[in-house]
Amino acid sequence: MTELLGVAVLGAGHMGADHIRRLDRVVSGARVAAVTDPDTGRAKEAAAGIEGVGVYAEAEAALDAPGVGAVLIASPGPAHEAALLAALRRGLPVLCEKPMVPDPAGALRVVEAEARLGRRLAQVGFMRRYDAGYRRLKEVLDGGRLGRTLMLHCVHRNAASPSFFTSEMLVEDSVAHEIDAARWLLGQELTSVTVLRPSPSGGAPERLADPQFVVFETSGGALVDVEVFVNCRSGYQVRCEAVGEHGSARIGDDQGPLVTSAGSASTGVPQDYVVRFADAYDREVQAWVDATRQGRVTGPSVWDGYAASAVAEAGVRSLRGAGRVGVELAGRPDLYGGATG
Known part of the structure; x- marks a missing residue:
């Protein structure tokens, strides 16, 4: 297949604009054919300079645009x-992008709709599966060198949370990545969730339960803990x-060079x-484009x-007491096989 894959990008906010840039300047084999956002001014700004792109206010108009x-x-989720x-x-x-659909009932409707087609068309943007560090860790665990994995200790920190962030979104949007990872x-399902709330940080906005400590139990008997702190x-x-x-x-x-100067060392x-996982996003979108052009x-x-939405929903219930x-x-359709993840 030699023709470029025409992609409609729905959403021109922080993540959408970055994907538009990526498709236009980084990824091979694809082009931005359409951009949609209720704020058409933002969509036009994100698509500025891209030849032949259509800008729309409604998602379905972009899906029906020429060349898509x-x-x-x-x-937004x-x-x-x-x-x-x-x-x-x-x-x-x-x-x-994740969360695929925030509520499990809606997510299951998507699963059922695709299963009725009898073939996979959709991929979810859990980009950590494409991060070099996570891929190396997966190889180590699958290789058996460490024996059976007993625990995963995870840290997820942001410098500051967006103004619209809620306590529930720490689980639904942030910890969602750790859920899938x-x-x-582990190749196991998460079977229970417990969310613990220490005293909120003084740097957290009023009424935001930040940080949180989340503990998962798995179908294989492992424990997973996540410190999520979005105003660190x-x-x-x-x-x-x-x-x-x-x-x-x-x-x-190992995210930055270690600099030694004036009697101290820092990184x-x-x-x-989008900076921390820039390479992972690039690999993810390139792999998606390559597979799509091959019909896979x-x-x-x-x-x-x-599964991530179902676990997150249980986490929100735990957070609320x-x-x-x-x-x-729910029962897994045959289309998705029996392996976890």
Whole structure:
């Protein structure tokens, strides 16, 4: 296939604008064919200088635009279900940013719609599966050198949270990445969630429960803990340590050069996720474009998106005072096989 894949990008905010730049300047084999955002001024700004791109206020207009052969959804989470279902009705391949659909019932509707088609068209944007550090950690665990994995210790920190962030979004939007990463790294489902709330940081906005400490139990008997702290002030930090029967492996400490000067040593801390995971996003979108042009889907499935939403919903119930909450998943359609993640 020599013709460029025409991609409609839904959403021109922080993430959407970065994907528009990536498709236009970094990724090979694709072009931005359409951009949509309710704020058409923002959409025009994000698409400025790109030849032949159409700008629309409505998502479905972009899906029907000339030259569109695939869709990248980077709009706010509540808009994802309608966009995914519209793309599936048109038979368009999709890369959808997480959370795929915030509520499990809506996510399951997407799973059922794709299963009825009898073929995979959609991929969910869990980009940590494409990060070099996470991929190396996955290789170590799968290789068996550490024996059975007993625990994962995870850290997820942001310098500051957006003004619209709620206590629930720490679980639904931030810890969602650790939910998928844990399922993928361990090859196990998460079966229960407990969210603990220390005293809020003085740097957190009023009424925001920040930080939080989240504990997952898994189907294979492992424990996963996540410190999520979205107003830590120091920068964007993501770490993961796997503890096995015969040793441990840790990633996330090598994000900048170590500078020694004037009697001290220091290293830079990224201030934003699009900086920290820039390479992972590039690999993810390139892999999606390559697979799509070959008529395949190779990344995280909508089942993975549904599972993450179900676990996050249980986490929100725990956050609101329900204590330890079990996770119940619907039956997995045959389309998505039996392996976790």
